[in-house]
Amino acid sequence: MRSSRSFSLRQNALIASMVLPAILLVVASVAQEQAPEKPLTAKEKFKNIKVLKNLPADDLIPVMRKWNAALGVKCDFCHVINPDHTGFDKDDKPQKGAARKMVQMTMDINKRHKVVEKKVTCNTCHKGHAEPEN
Ligand code: HEC
Ligand code: HEC
CATH class of the missing domain: 1.20.5 (Single alpha-helices involved in coiled-coils or other helix-helix interfaces)
Incomplete structure (x- = not known):
């Protein structure tokens, strides 16, 4: 037992x-x-993000396409693109630096003018041109 x-x-x-x-x-x-x-932020997914840090990573390319349209340019206006489609993280074009300042400025405008009904975007000033016509 x-x-x-x-x-x-x-x-x-x-x-x-x-x-x-x-x-x-x-x-x-x-x-x-x-x-x-939690979706990755642009900063977590990409190599060299300084202003679009909190942007969801999946929105980065759509934002880039909007900039193309707002400025009437292609990606290579701000980026030196290697034949294997890399190099987007490099800061070798002054236009990329200018764009960073513009993002900062656009965000500042929107922060200061919360009451304005329509948000300011790149297109508000650029309207399809790299150099806004006044
Ligand atoms: C008006 C300038 C401009 C144009 C046009 C532009 N980009 Fe960018 N791109 C930037 C800037 C500025 C950054 C960095 C953003 C930051 O620092 O937050 C960036 C970052 C990127 C990154 C992240 C690279 C990394 O690893 O850090 C990719 C990928 C990218 N761009 C792709 C594109 C593609 C694809 C196009 C065209 C559809 C395009 N960009 C058009 C300015 C531009
Ligand atoms: C309040 C108006 C305004 C807004 C909003 C604005 N820009 Fe600009 N941008 C200008 C003006 C004016 C210039 C030309 C003078 C200068 O370079 O400062 C310019 C110049 C630029 C240039 C340099 C062009 C060149 O030929 O080298 C880039 C790149 C640019 N803007 C990108 C952007 C992007 C990207 C956004 C949105 C995130 C944006 N801008 C939003 C007014 C604006």
Whole structure:
């Protein structure tokens, strides 16, 4: 009787040692899935972000396309683009620096004039031209 009881104890312990980790694993993976997924910011995803830091990373290229349209230019107006489509992180064109200052200025205007109904964007001044016509 005694030996069979100790056997079943050992068996229980064995089962527990196999089942518990499995349960913990499931609980852990569920907890991980439920943790809200915070989208990466541009600063976290790209190499050289100084003004668009809090922009969601997925919005960076759409913003770049808007700048193209607002200024009537292509990406290479501000970027030296390598044949393998890299180099966007480099600061080798003055236009890129100018654009950073413009972003800062545009954000400042919008901060100071919260009451203005329409937000100021690059297009407010540029209207499709790199040099705004007054
Ligand atoms: C008017 C200037 C301008 C134009 C036009 C422009 N960019 Fe940019 N781009 C910038 C600036 C400025 C930054 C850095 C932003 C910052 O510092 O927050 C940047 C950053 C980037 C980055 C991040 C690089 C890194 O790793 O740090 C990518 C990628 C990029 N641009 C792609 C593009 C593409 C693609 C286009 C065309 C669809 C484009 N850009 C057009 C000014 C421009
Ligand atoms: C309040 C008006 C205004 C707004 C808003 C504005 N700009 Fe400008 N921008 C100008 C003026 C005026 C110039 C030309 C004089 C100068 O370079 O300071 C200029 C020049 C530039 C240049 C240099 C052009 C060249 O030929 O070298 C770039 C690049 C530029 N802006 C990008 C932007 C971007 C990107 C935005 C939006 C984030 C923006 N600007 C928003 C008025 C504006």
